[in-house]
Amino acid sequence: MGIRLGCIADDFTGATDLANNLVRAGMRVVQLIDVPPAGADRPADTDIEADADTDTDTDLGVDADAVVIALKSRTVPAAEAVETSLRALAWLRAAGAEQIYFKYCSTFDSTPAGNIGPVTEALMDAIGADFTLATPAFPDNGRTVFKGHLFVGDVLLSESGMRHHPLTPMTDPNLVSVLGAQTTRPVGLIDHTTVAGGAEAIRARIDALREEGVGIAIADAVSDDDLLRLGSAVRELPLVTAGSGLAIGLPANWGIEPSPAAAQLPPAGGHRAVVSGSVSVATNRQVQEFLDSGRPAFSVDPLRIAAGEDVAGQALDFAEKHLADGPVLVYSTEAPDTVRTVQGRLGAAEAGELVERTLARVARGLVARGVRQLVVAGGETSGAVVQELGLTGLRIGPQIDPGVPWCAAALPDGDTLHLTLKSGNFGGPGFFTDAFALLDEEAS
Numbered sequence: 001m002g003i004r005l006g007c008i009a010d011d012f013t014g015a016t017d018l019a020n021n022l023v024r025a026g027m028r029v030v031q032l033i034d035v036p037p038a039g040a041d042r043p044a045d046t047d048i049e050a051d052a053d054t055d056t057d058t059d060l061g062v063d064a065d066a067v068v069i070a071l072k073s074r075t076v077p078a079a080e081a082v083e084t085s086l087r088a089l090a091w092l093r094a095a096g097a098e099q100i101y102f103k104y105c106s107t108f109d110s111t112p113a114g115n116i117g118p119v120t121e122a123l124m125d126a127i128g129a130d131f132t133l134a135t136p137a138f139p140d141n142g143r144t145v146f147k148g149h150l151f152v153g154d155v156l157l158s159e160s161g162m163r164h165h166p167l168t169p170m171t172d173p174n175l176v177s178v179l180g181a182q183t184t185r186p187v188g189l190i191d192h193t194t195v196a197g198g199a200e201a202i203r204a205r206i207d208a209l210r211e212e213g214v215g216i217a218i219a220d221a222v223s224d225d226d227l228l229r230l231g232s233a234v235r236e237l238p239l240v241t242a243g244s245g246l247a248i249g250l251p252a253n254w255g256i257e258p259s260p261a262a263a264q265l266p267p268a269g270g271h272r273a274v275v276s277g278s279v280s281v282a283t284n285r286q287v288q289e290f291l292d293s294g295r296p297a298f299s300v301d302p303l304r305i306a307a308g309e310d311v312a313g314q315a316l317d318f319a320e321k322h323l324a325d326g327p328v329l330v331y332s333t334e335a336p337d338t339v340r341t342v343q344g345r346l347g348a349a350e351a352g353e354l355v356e357r358t359l360a361r362v363a364r365g366l367v368a369r370g371v372r373q374l375v376v377a378g379g380e381t382s383g384a385v386v387q388e389l390g391l392t393g394l395r396i397g398p399q400i401d402p403g404v405p406w407c408a409a410a411l412p413d414g415d416t417l418h419l420t421l422k423s424g425n426f427g428g429p430g431f432f433t434d435a436f437a438l439l440d441e442e443a444s
């Protein structure tokens, strides 16, 4: 028997966010970094055991209810995002996935060129799906959708920090028009009154939209109850697209219930460090709180990298002196004005890449110096770090804050690394110390 749910996530923090919600709803989840090479059953160097005797073993040897394939496809050119997403789809279908879940950001990060629209349509074409729904709602993290408009906390998306995002600035809160600009299919709305009416009402609305020729519908959701109703209503859809929120309502469609045993990790050891390349509002607050506490921190300046200085080497020299009294923070996180100035000098994409490459080298150097508990902040940054560390799979552990679990990964030399990939806007102000406190609690 194959896996039930096959998931394609457009970035690495988003993938752990989705896996976290599925685990909390009781699913056994394997997260893979990138699409395994053709012919591979599962990553050879993860400690995720396949059990040949269980009836959920897939033909490809993955013993899980759901597999999340983490891509770094959010901000690459649309054609590339489509190509890797279709490869992920092919792998998941070969693993027996009964339903496909395309996960994007709860702030719907995209541009008029994509990638949410083009990837959704390519998946629909490949699956032969004439209809799917789209909802980034994640009320536990303050993302709600009402009358097709996305709110972040108490403000519209376009008034939130996302309007300043370096790669995907979000200036229109109306998701019907945002998605409509990225798709060839008409985009419709399943509004709050319909969702409040329950699964039957939602299915009736889906039928009506289909008859009108609508291919994709934004779904309102302002509470977990809305997401549970939507989850039940979409049982028969071969493809769903969403943030991580919809995941709370899907496991029940297979009769799966929450189980506390789903999130066990091995004990953690080694030094502690934080690498932050996120420039989001919440991360800025977390970095500030860490600096205010007087703990060791090294600031990475993109202009000095561009000038040819060995900034990664300097950061590692600094870290080496302080790791014994860790956690140590290495960060490029800055307020929007400073980031804009840097982008004006270097170009946004170039600055992003320079910083990502440097922080990834720092992460590799930290691990070489004995760090075995690592917090990484920012989706793009996490993608660069995970690739640089050569990780191929993650086990999902306990939740630190909504949307952010601890994970365990096997390093290429076989050692275990405890790792958390923090989405930019997730986590409380004390996240960079709370995360380690949770591991202490788990150990006691």
Ligand SMILES: Nc1ncnc2c1ncn2[C@@H]1O[C@H](COP(=O)(O)OP(=O)(O)O)[C@@H](O)[C@H]1O
Pocket: 166, 277, 278, 279, 280, 283, 302, 332, 333, 334, 338, 339, 342, 343, 351, 352, 353, 354, 355, 356, 377, 378, 379, 380, 381, 382, 423, 424, 425
């Ligand atoms: N000081 C900086 N100046 C310019 N770009 C930066 C700076 N710090 C980080 N970046 C880039 O901004 C992007 C941040 O994206 P990401 O890591 O996904 O985090 P978030 O979305 O939370 O801001 C990355 O490409 C990163 O390299």
Ligand SMILES: O=C(O)[C@@H](O)C(=O)COP(=O)(O)O
Pocket: 011, 013, 014, 015, 017, 018, 104, 105, 106, 107, 243, 244, 280, 378, 379, 380, 403, 422, 423, 424, 425
């Ligand atoms: O859905 C979400 O908000 C997150 O899972 C996510 O994808 C955030 O991405 P970054 O802000 O780039 O970390």
